[in-house]
Amino acid sequence: MNNHKKILIMAGGTGGHIFPALAIAKELKKHQCQVEWLGSKKGMENTIVPKNKLPLHTVNAVGLRGKNIISLIKAPFQLALATAQVIQVFIKTKPDIALGMGGFASGIGGVIAWIFRVPLFIHEQNAVPGTTNKLLSKLATQTLQAFDGAFDVSVQALSVGNPVAFKVSNSHTNNKKLNLLIVGGSLGSKPINEVVTQLNIPINIWHQTGQLHFDQVQSQYGKKSAKVAAFIDDMAKAYAWADVVLCRAGAMTISELMLSATPSILIPLPHAIDNHQFYNAKILADNNAGILIEQKHLTIQTLEKILLSLDKEKLESMSNHTLALAKPNAARDIVERLLDI
Numbered sequence: 001m002n003n004h005k006k007i008l009i010m011a012g013g014t015g016g017h018i019f020p021a022l023a024i025a026k027e028l029k030k031h032q033c034q035v036e037w038l039g040s041k042k043g044m045e046n047t048i049v050p051k052n053k054l055p056l057h058t059v060n061a062v063g064l065r066g067k068n069i070i071s072l073i074k075a076p077f078q079l080a081l082a083t084a085q086v087i088q089v090f091i092k093t094k095p096d097i098a099l100g101m102g103g104f105a106s107g108i109g110g111v112i113a114w115i116f117r118v119p120l121f122i123h124e125q126n127a128v129p130g131t132t133n134k135l136l137s138k139l140a141t142q143t144l145q146a147f148d149g150a151f152d153v154s155v156q157a158l159s160v161g162n163p164v165a166f167k168v169s170n171s172h173t174n175n176k177k178l179n180l181l182i183v184g185g186s187l188g189s190k191p192i193n194e195v196v197t198q199l200n201i202p203i204n205i206w207h208q209t210g211q212l213h214f215d216q217v218q219s220q221y222g223k224k225s226a227k228v229a230a231f232i233d234d235m236a237k238a239y240a241w242a243d244v245v246l247c248r249a250g251a252m253t254i255s256e257l258m259l260s261a262t263p264s265i266l267i268p269l270p271h272a273i274d275n276h277q278f279y280n281a282k283i284l285a286d287n288n289a290g291i292l293i294e295q296k297h298l299t300i301q302t303l304e305k306i307l308l309s310l311d312k313e314k315l316e317s318m319s320n321h322t323l324a325l326a327k328p329n330a331a332r333d334i335v336e337r338l339l340d341i
């Protein structure tokens with residue numbers, strides 16, 4: 001393999017784009033590659049990337065959220081500024097390869113890579129590709145997908161899985177009471193928090209609330225015993241502790257459940273773009289590896305009934321079905337592709 005290449009990773013926004021990109025960066029380092037990172041000025045990349053000692057270049061994101069008249073007038077100027085900033089990063093870093101993993105900067109970055117004739121790889125983490133990746137798949141040297149069938153066959157995407165940065169420990173505990181881990185994605189989930197804090201059955205709970213909702217969840221539990229955390233740093237340990245995980249269906253969560261052979265109850269985020277979380281969750285549900293409940297059907301009665309039905313045999317069967325879907329060499333396979341051009 002040709003080493004010492006310079007790779008520009010373009011990824012930002014939430015953990016769902018950043019953590020798999022980080023796993024690839026770590027794998028690239030093993031091949032003595034130089035890694036540069038392109039992200040936007042807001043977003044989790046600003047804390048996670050420097051913490052991992054990788055050089056981060058940031059551009060101003062275009063804020064179209066409010067869609068009021070002022071932001072619409074400002075948008076073309078912001079886009080022009082961000083494009084100029086991305087061009088500057090390409091000129092400064094002179095990458096041999098660009099890898100788009102999602103988020104604002106990866107959209108503009110993908111187009112600039114194509115204009116500069118830098119080989120462009122894109123990776124889609126979800127079962128349904130985002131608009132940016134759909135467009136970039138027309139320009140990319142190679143499109144990579146985590147799950148089979150995410151892209152149309154004409155794209156000729158390669159299924160590689162989602163790279164997971166941590167070492168999985170498969171040692172689920174042998175406890176008397178069910179160990180329920182609750183995770184709402186990297187930012188936590190208020191609707192999930194509100195239902196699970198009402199659980200009144202004999203189980204052990206470890207609950208990740210999200211930074212914003214920590215105090216409220218603690219007070220909602222009141223005197224009930226539950227381990228509550230705003231964010232869990234060591235997710236491998238949390239999955240190993242859990243008999244079952246109740247969670248959103250973000251792409252990385254799905255891949256981590258597969259790798260750690262953890263049964264799940266999945267509540268997809270209802271307003272996710274193109275309903276991609278529903279289709280992520282469906283991969284596990286269709287394979288008897290997870291139980292899918294749409295948020296509109298999530299009630300405390302339904303949840304308690306499902307939890308009480310999870311005996312050892314059922315959990316073991318779900319665990320085996322989950323593991324069968326795992327792609328444990330995703331980072332290695334992606335890096336092999338990147339360095340093979």
Ligand SMILES: CC(=O)N[C@H]1[C@@H](OP(=O)(O)OP(=O)(O)OC[C@H]2O[C@@H](n3ccc(=O)[nH]c3=O)[C@H](O)[C@@H]2O)O[C@H](CO)[C@@H](O)[C@@H]1O
Pocket residue numbers: 014015016017019102125126183184185186187208230231232233234235249250251252253254256269272276277280
């Ligand atoms: C709200 C939203 O738009 N979510 C999207 C976002 O997911 P989001 O980043 O919320 O969720 P994911 O499930 O993909 O990834 C979360 C990551 O954060 C880690 N984690 C989480 C909680 C915690 O306490 N500690 C911790 O380390 C998980 O282990 C995982 O690696 O990007 C994903 C990938 O494009 C999409 O599938 C999701 O739909």
